[in-house]
Each structure stands twice: as structure tokens, then as C-alpha cells.
Amino acid sequence: MMHGPCGALNPKNVCMQQNECKCRYPQSFNENTTQGKDSYPVYRRRDNGRQAKVQGKMLDNRWVVPYNPYLLRMFNCHINVEVCSSIKAVKYLYKYIYKGHDRASFRIDQPDADGNIDEIKKYVDARWVTPPEAMWRIFGFPLCANDPPVLQLPLHLPNMHRVAFNEQAHLTDVVASEKASKSMLTEYFKANQNHPWARNILYKDFPGRFTWQKGKKYWKERVERYQIGRIVSANPSEGERYYLCVLLNHVAGKTSYEDLLTVDGRLCGSFREAAERLGLIEADNTLDDCLTEAEQWAMPCSLRRLFATILVHCEPGDVRGLWDRHFEPMSDDYRRSHTCRIEVEQMVLLDIRGMLQSMGKDIADFSLPCIDDAFDPTEGEAREVIEESNVDFDINDTKLASSLNLEQRVAYNEILASVERGDGGVFFVDGPGGTGKTFLYRALLAKVRSKGNIAIATATSGVAASIMPGGRTAQSRFKIPLSCDDGASCTFTKQSGTAKLLRMASLILWDEATMTKRQAVEALDNSMRDIMGRRDRPFGGKTVVFGGDFRQVLPVVRRGSRDQIIDATLRSSHLWKGMRQLRLVTNMRAHNDTWFPDYLLRVGNGTEEVDDQGNIRLPEDICVPSTGEGDDLEKLIDHVFPRLDDNMSDPNYMTSHAILSTTNDNVEKINIRMVERFRGEEVIYHSFDSAEDDPYGYYAPEFLNGLAPNGLPPHALKLKLNCPVILLRNIDPANGLCNGTRLVVRGFERNAIDAEIVIGQHAGRRVFLPRIPLCPSDNGMFPFKFKRKQFPVRLSFAMTINKAQGQTIPIVGVYLPNPVFSHGQLYVALSRATAKRNIKILIEKEKEKENAKKQSGKPKKRKRPALSLQTSMKNIVYKEVLTG
Numbered sequence: 001m002m003h004g005p006c007g008a009l010n011p012k013n014v015c016m017q018q019n020e021c022k023c024r025y026p027q028s029f030n031e032n033t034t035q036g037k038d039s040y041p042v043y044r045r046r047d048n049g050r051q052a053k054v055q056g057k058m059l060d061n062r063w064v065v066p067y068n069p070y071l072l073r074m075f076n077c078h079i080n081v082e083v084c085s086s087i088k089a090v091k092y093l094y095k096y097i098y099k100g101h102d103r104a105s106f107r108i109d110q111p112d113a114d115g116n117i118d119e120i121k122k123y124v125d126a127r128w129v130t131p132p133e134a135m136w137r138i139f140g141f142p143l144c145a146n147d148p149p150v151l152q153l154p155l156h157l158p159n160m161h162r163v164a165f166n167e168q169a170h171l172t173d174v175v176a177s178e179k180a181s182k183s184m185l186t187e188y189f190k191a192n193q194n195h196p197w198a199r200n201i202l203y204k205d206f207p208g209r210f211t212w213q214k215g216k217k218y219w220k221e222r223v224e225r226y227q228i229g230r231i232v233s234a235n236p237s238e239g240e241r242y243y244l245c246v247l248l249n250h251v252a253g254k255t256s257y258e259d260l261l262t263v264d265g266r267l268c269g270s271f272r273e274a275a276e277r278l279g280l281i282e283a284d285n286t287l288d289d290c291l292t293e294a295e296q297w298a299m300p301c302s303l304r305r306l307f308a309t310i311l312v313h314c315e316p317g318d319v320r321g322l323w324d325r326h327f328e329p330m331s332d333d334y335r336r337s338h339t340c341r342i343e344v345e346q347m348v349l350l351d352i353r354g355m356l357q358s359m360g361k362d363i364a365d366f367s368l369p370c371i372d373d374a375f376d377p378t379e380g381e382a383r384e385v386i387e388e389s390n391v392d393f394d395i396n397d398t399k400l401a402s403s404l405n406l407e408q409r410v411a412y413n414e415i416l417a418s419v420e421r422g423d424g425g426v427f428f429v430d431g432p433g434g435t436g437k438t439f440l441y442r443a444l445l446a447k448v449r450s451k452g453n454i455a456i457a458t459a460t461s462g463v464a465a466s467i468m469p470g471g472r473t474a475q476s477r478f479k480i481p482l483s484c485d486d487g488a489s490c491t492f493t494k495q496s497g498t499a500k501l502l503r504m505a506s507l508i509l510w511d512e513a514t515m516t517k518r519q520a521v522e523a524l525d526n527s528m529r530d531i532m533g534r535r536d537r538p539f540g541g542k543t544v545v546f547g548g549d550f551r552q553v554l555p556v557v558r559r560g561s562r563d564q565i566i567d568a569t570l571r572s573s574h575l576w577k578g579m580r581q582l583r584l585v586t587n588m589r590a591h592n593d594t595w596f597p598d599y600l601l602r603v604g605n606g607t608e609e610v611d612d613q614g615n616i617r618l619p620e621d622i623c624v625p626s627t628g629e630g631d632d633l634e635k636l637i638d639h640v641f642p643r644l645d646d647n648m649s650d651p652n653y654m655t656s657h658a659i660l661s662t663t664n665d666n667v668e669k670i671n672i673r674m675v676e677r678f679r680g681e682e683v684i685y686h687s688f689d690s691a692e693d694d695p696y697g698y699y700a701p702e703f704l705n706g707l708a709p710n711g712l713p714p715h716a717l718k719l720k721l722n723c724p725v726i727l728l729r730n731i732d733p734a735n736g737l738c739n740g741t742r743l744v745v746r747g748f749e750r751n752a753i754d755a756e757i758v759i760g761q762h763a764g765r766r767v768f769l770p771r772i773p774l775c776p777s778d779n780g781m782f783p784f785k786f787k788r789k790q791f792p793v794r795l796s797f798a799m800t801i802n803k804a805q806g807q808t809i810p811i812v813g814v815y816l817p818n819p820v821f822s823h824g825q826l827y828v829a830l831s832r833a834t835a836k837r838n839i840k841i842l843i844e845k846e847k848e849k850e851n852a853k854k855q856s857g858k859p860k861k862r863k864r865p866a867l868s869l870q871t872s873m874k875n876i877v878y879k880e881v882l883t884g
């Protein structure tokens with residue numbers, strides 16, 4: 001990073017203007033860095049006699065361009081850096097981003113003697129730099145300043161690599177020479193032949209374990225340092241070369257091109273075919289195949305549901321074709337009882353219409369045969385009403401009323417009295433985790449429904465909704481707009497089925513209302529006043545029961561300040577004052593252990609004593625000792641999943657044990673370790689990723705594959721039979737498939753996953769899941785529209801604390817390598833367990849190595865790290881939301 005040379009050393013340099021360097025080189029020597037007036041800092045440039053030869057001239061420290069070795073190593077290209085410390089510099093930085101196209105100094109090369117300009121060289125020399133964060137994601141770990149630069153790995157079809165030769169050499173000799181036949185890629189294959197241990201290393205990761213011997217052209221086992229490799233990128237328009245790239249990015253251990261082309265013992269005719277057979281690229285007929293595969297196992301009713309799911313979520317191009325090809329298996333059951341084809345077709349269509357309606361879609365929007373009203377048994381009754389009237393109530397739930405505790409009974413009686421009077425009432429059941437709110441709701445729902453009346457059960461999250469009989473997410477049931485501002489209304493019309501259902505309802509329940517933004521509740525209030533024609537009464541005079549616990553996680557306000565989060569809570573709503581508070585205080589979850597519930601409450605209320613660092617102390621007997629090393633986590637896993645081997649096929653075991661952590665990264669780390677421990681053959685489903693608004697393919701597939709946004713499944717989804725997964729989208733909420741539903745994998749097809757719902761009222765139901773296109777919920781996350789086609793599930797041995805809200809997890813582990821970062825997180829994590837003895841927490845000790853480094857400036861010889869018990873942890877509580 002040396003400027004020039006310019007000035008007297010090279011008066012023709014591009015920076016020269018009126019005999020002066022416009023960049024002011026050479027700069028002057030300085031002993032210290034100082035802040036220049038309205039400029040970047042004047043950096044320290046020591047006059048230490050050090051010089052370097054640049055373009056034949058000796059340059060010293062005055063010519064050094066401010067640089068950052070870390071960035072240079074990472075991008076392997078020229079990058080200027082400046083310290084932005086003055087206001088002007090910061091302003092300039094902002095202006096820079098917005099001012100549009102940047103300018104560059106350039107020189108037009110003279111053509112050579114034959115008039116040629118080397119365009120290829122120019123193209124190769126000028127390449128765009130991907131933003132650092134994206135590069136970081138590609139590499140997955142930071143580079144160090146003294147790491148060697150990224151090694152570009154050639155990508156070529158057989159016998160199509162570049163060969164360098166001397167101008168005087170005879171071409172026939174060149175071609176015949178053994179050396180010319182070798183490239184990094186061919187020798188990678190050979191290294192795999194010679195070193196079986198290396199066969200799990202991908203081509204791109206090879207430089208991490210081998211060094212390329214340029215002269216003799218072979219890969220030699222690496223003895224020191226680490227190097228990053230990057231396969232030269234290929235665009236889908238390049239055909240076979242692109243598919244070769246896809247294969248090399250996903251398949252390790254191949255010993256030749258032929259081996260790479262062999263899938264399941266069969267030699268494929270092209271790299272495309274091999275990639276397709278391995279499920280690495282999307283085939284043209286995946287949706288057809290998905291249905292055909294499911295047809296082997298699924299009942300006709302499940303097939304119809306899968307068909308409806310595909311229509312709603314998978315953007316099929318040829319709906320009518322799909323219908324025609326799969327009508328027979330979808331209608332098997334009806335064909336057995338009815339002989340008239342038209343009648344059978346109508347029955348299937350009506351069934352699918354119902355499913356589509358409950359997923360919020362109209363069958364008329366799809367090119368399917370028309371429905372003849374003569375066959376419609378519902379006589380035009382709204383689907384929502386039929387569905388809700390058909391919700392079965394569990395007879396056992398009617399008995400719950402007799403075992404309510406005192407506080408629950410008071411709440412139960414007051415709410416039922418309001419339902420019976422029919423004159424409305426708005427309640428808030430306020431109870432810390434485990435005080436039996438859900439228990440109370442079940443009793444209420446059973447009571448109202450057993451009398452033939454409609455009770456609508458909703459919750460903010462899908463998981464909490466799936467625990468209640470007939471539960472739906474509030475968002476889908478009330479058609480609340482996704483982004484809801486002050487004064488908003490729900491999106492249903494006065495004449496809609498939803499409006500009719502709400503008018504008919506005797507009781508409306510909304511659990512976890514503390515997790516929703518107040519605007520959503522206000523939108524429901526607005527719409528209810530409207531459809532009931534009673535603007536003066538809250539919720540149009542209906543009995544509405546909200547429930548929740550403000551000690552738990554509050555609504556998510558992206559990048560919101562504390563005040564903004566508080567303002568978004570229900571407590572800040574104008575409706576809050578009119579809500580009758582019903583308090584539950586006795587912890588029924590941990591009723592065998594009285595110390596623990598009291599401790600939990602102190603944590604939740606923020607009244608537990610803190611030390612001088614502001615941390616609270618966790619009970620020693622629930623903390624797992626830590627060494628700061630990787631096997632700490634293994635110990636936590638052993639505590640939480642004892643005798644895993646004997647219980648792998650038991651869904652109860654799978655749902656009653658889980659590890660919680662704060663971030664998706666931590667959760668992913670645990671899930672990967674768990675699936676490795678799990679017995680059975682691993683199946684990997686790769687996603688098909690695209691940047692929707694990128695027609696020129698600027699974003700390389702391997703870059704897109706490396707992205708891991710929140711709420712999206714990973715690119716490589718590793719699963720084993722019987723392992724637990726969690727659904728990431730509301731696929732079919734009315735039938736228990738909502739964001740957060742827990743399932744166990746029961747079978748694999750190439751284009752469908754056979755799974756069983758294991759929690760909530762639909763437990764035991766088998767479902768077929770297709771791959772669906774998914775986009776990150778936060779639109780502003782990337783500067784392009786990212787789309788990932790993948791099965792909408794993630795492993796759920798571990799999950800984030802937020803996802804676990806509302807669930808009882810009998811045996812729970814909490815992994816806290818970093819402190820909690822939002823209100824209520826620690827409280828939610830601790831309060832999932834049924835008793836103190838059923839919870840284990842691992843707070844990781846700071847790594848010994850890093851501490852040593854910090855103290856002495858260089859790493860010390862590694863000693864065996866000592867075990868220690870970490871028991872203090874940050875606890876974030878916004879007290880104003882508990883008392884305000």
C-alpha cells in the first residue's frame with residue numbers, strides 16, 4: 001500500500017495536478033498521530049529509515065497509504081482506510097454513501113503495437129468487492145493479519161484447464177508433458193486417492209489442510225498456518241461448468257471426474273444430472289415428484305392437504321397439470337364410495353376449497369375445475385364458522401374446572417358470568433409462567449364449547465396457539481395486518497366469514513397478549529366495534545380474555561429503544577385501563593418445590609440481589625462447571641439428554657427435553673452436535689437459493705448458500721429419522737401446522753418430508769411437508785431479495801429462548817455463552833422447567849487462551865484448563881412494564 005511514486009520521482013503519475021500530488025504525497029514524518037483540522041487524522045509516520053522499492057524507486061514511510069492488513073488479506077486487493085474521528089469526516093462518510101456513482105482516476109492504456117487492448121486482463125483486474133460482512137459469512141471465521149491471502153482454486157471441465165508454457169516450446173510437447181495435464185483440481189482428485197483421511201474435505205477447504213506446490217504441481221500436507229481457498233465462481237449461464245462448481249461445493253472425497261459423476265453407483269451423463277440426482281439443484285418437476293412420492297404412503301386426505309399446501313406456498317406454474325396428474329390418488333377414498341366421476345371431482349374440490357380457505361386463500365384464484373354449488377353441502381355457510389363449530393372439545397377438559405385452584409376459580413367464575421350475561425367484558429389474566437393460565441383457558445373453552453357455543457382460542461405465537469384446543473395464531477384468526485400502526489383495523493370485511501364468526505362468538509381468548517404489539521390488539525378492538533355496530537363498547541361488547549406475563553419476553557421492535565418497546569406493549573394501550581385484572585399467583589408448574597418459584601419471581605420482577613457488576617447469582621446446584629472449552633457443552637448435553645440412545649424413537653422424550661439459548665448461532669451449534677450424536681443415517685437436504693432481483697447473477701450461489709438469516713432453515717438441512725424439528729412457517733394453522741409446531745421426522749423422500757406432529761391438540765397427526773420458497777422476515781436484511789427454497793423446518797433439540805416461551809419443558813438446559821440481551825429472557829429460560837432439579841445452566845467461562853493472550857500479548861503454552869463454576873449472569877428487567 002504505497003502511493004505513487006509521483007512528484008519528482010514520476011511526474012506523469014495520475015495523481016499529479018499542476019506539478020503537485022493531489023493526494024499530498026509524500027506526506028511528512030510524524031512522531032504521533034494527531035487530528036488534522038477538518039480532515040482525516042495526520043497519522044504517525046516514523047522516520048526509521050525503512051524503505052521499500054516500488055516501481056524502481058525507494059520509498060519510505062511518507063509514502064505509505066493508510067491501510068488495514070486484515071482487510072487487505074481478506075480481499076486481496078487495494079483498499080484505502082481512514083480513521084473517521086472528526087465530525088466532518090463522519091459527515092463525509094454519510095455523503096459518500098448517498099452521493100451516487102463514485103468517481104475514479106484512471107488512465108487509458110495505449111494499445112500495443114498491433115493495436116490490441118488486453119480486455120480480458122482488464123476484466124480480471126477489476127472485480128467488485130463483496131461487503132465485508134458477506135465475505136465473513138462466506139468464510140465463516142475471521143482472517144488474521146498474518147494469514148496467507150485467499151487461494152483461488154481453478155474450476156474447469158475435464159482437460160479444459162489453463163496451461164502455461166514457454167513461447168518457444170513446441171505445442172505438441174507441451175500437450176504431451178505430464179505436468180501440463182495437472183491442475184489444482186485434477187491433483188485434488190489425486191490427493192483424495194492418496195489420502196483417504198482427506199476425503200471429507202471439500203475442494204474449497206483443501207488449502208486449509210494442504211499447500212499447493214506450484215513447481216511440482218501437487219497438494220502437500222500442510223504443517224503450519226491455515227489458508228482459505230475459494231473456487232473460482234461460475235454463473236448458471238455457463239452450463240456444465242456451473243454444475244461442476246455446485247458439485248465441488250457440496251461433495252467431498254471424489255477421486256476423479258468420473259467419480260464425481262457417479263451417484264448411487266450410477267454414472268451420470270452430465271454434471272447437471274449428477275447435481276440434480278443429489279438434490280443440489282432444482283429439477284423442473286419437483287412439485288410433481290413431491291406429490292408422486294407422497295402418494296406411496298399418504299392417505300388421500302393427506303394428499304389433498306399437501307396439494308393445497310403446494311398451491312398456497314410453492315408457487316406452482318402449472319396448477320391444472322398438477323391437478324390432472326394427481327387427481328386419481330387424491331380421490332381414492334371418494335371413488336370407493338361414489339361412482340360418478342363428476343361427483344367425486346366436486347367432493348375433492350370442495351375439500352380442497354376448505355383447506356385453501358383455512359390457509360387464507362380462495363380456490364377461485366387457482367386454475368382448477370369450477371365448483372358446482374349443487375354439490376356444496378355447506379349451503380354457503382362461512383368456512384370459519386363451520387370450522388370453529390366443529391372444534392372438538394376434550395371431555396377431560398370439562399373436568400378441569402373441578403381442580404382449579406382458588407385464584408383460577410375466581411377468574412373462571414368472573415369470565416363465565418360475563419359470557420352468560422352476554423353484555424361483554426374485557427379481562428386480563430395476569431400470571432407468572434406456570435401459574436396455570438393455559439389450564440384455566442382449557443377449562444373455559446371446554447365449558448363454553450360443551451354448551452354448543454363458539455369460543456375462539458388464539459395466541460400470539462403458533463406454539464402457544466397449538467397447545468389450546470382449536471387454537472390459532474391471533475394474527476391469522478383476526479386477519480391482523482403484518483405491520484400495524486396506530487389506528488389500524490383488521491383486514492376482514494363486515495360481510496366476511498371472520499366477521500360472522502366473531503359476531504357469533506361467546507368468548508374470545510388471546511394468550512400471550514404481552515408478546516404482541518398493542519396496535520394489533522387495538523386493531524381487533526377497532527374492527528370488533530365496527531362489525532358489532534357498537535363503537536362505544538370495547539371490542540363491540542364481547543367477552544374478550546387476554547392473558548400473559550409481562551415478566552416474559554415483550555414484543556419485538558426491530559432495533560427499538562427501551563421506550564419504544566415499552567410503548568409497544570399492551571400496558572401502554574388506551575384499552576389497558578378498561579381491562580379487568582385477574583391475578584394468578586400460585587406456581588403450579590413447580591408446585592413440589594417452593595423455593596424455586598419464589599426465586600423465579602424475584603428474577604422475573606428484577607428484585608433478586610445483584611453484585612457490583614449488576615449480575616444476579618444463579619443457584620450453584622443448577623450450574624454446570626465450565627472450563628471454557630468445547631466439551632463444556634457436551635456435558636450440558638449429557639445432563640439434558642440422558643440415555644439418548646435408548647429413547648431416540650420416543651416422541652415424548654424428544655419433546656420433554658430441550659436446550660435453550662439466546663441466539664440462533666448457539667442453537668445451531670447445539671443442534672449440529674445433537675444430530676451427530678443421534679443414531680441413524682444422515683439425510684442432507686440442500687436448499688435452492690436465489691437473489692430474486694439479480695438477473696446478472698452478481699451474487700454467487702455459494703455466497704447465497706452461506707447466508708443464515710433468522711427464521712429461515714439452513715442451506716444444508718441435516719436430519720435423521722426420528723429427530724425432532726420445529727416448523728418455521730404458518731403452513732396450515734387450522735390443522736396444527738404453525739410457526740413453532742414441534743414435529744418428529746418419520747420418513748424421507750427426495751421432495752417431501754414425512755413428519756408427525758408431537759405437541760398440542762394435533763399430536764400424532766402425520767403430515768407431508770414440501771419444499772417451499774421462504775424469504776427473510778426482515779426485508780432490509782440484505783440489499784437484494786433473498787429467496788431460499790427449503791423444507792420449512794429446523795432441528796429442535798435446541799431452540800431460542802423466545803421460541804420456547806409458553807412451553808413447559810420438563811427437562812431443560814440453558815446454554816449461555818454470552819449474556820442475555822433482552823427483557824425477560826433469563827426468566828423465560830428458567831421458568832420452562834417443572835422444578836429446580838430439572839434444569840441445568842451452562843454459563844461459559846471466558847476462554848483461558850484469550851485471557852492469557854490479553855495479559856502477555858502472546859499466547860502462552862497451553863495448560864489443561866481448570867474447571868470452575870460460573871454462577872453469575874446479567875438479568876434484564878424493564879421494571880416500568882411490570883408496575884406502570
Ligand SMILES: Nc1ncnc2c1ncn2[C@@H]1O[C@H](COP(=O)(O)OP(=O)(O)OP(=O)(O)O)[C@@H](O)[C@H]1O
Pocket residue numbers: 403404405408431432433434435436437438439440549588589805806807808831
Ligand atoms: N389447578 C391445577 N391443578 C393441577 N395442575 C395444574 C393446575 N393449574 C396448572 N396446572 C399444571 O401446571 C403446569 C403449568 O400450567 P400452565 O402451562 O397452564 O401455566 P401457564 O401459566 O400457562 O405457563 P406459561 O405462562 O409459562 O405458559 C401445567 O403442567 C398444568 O397442567
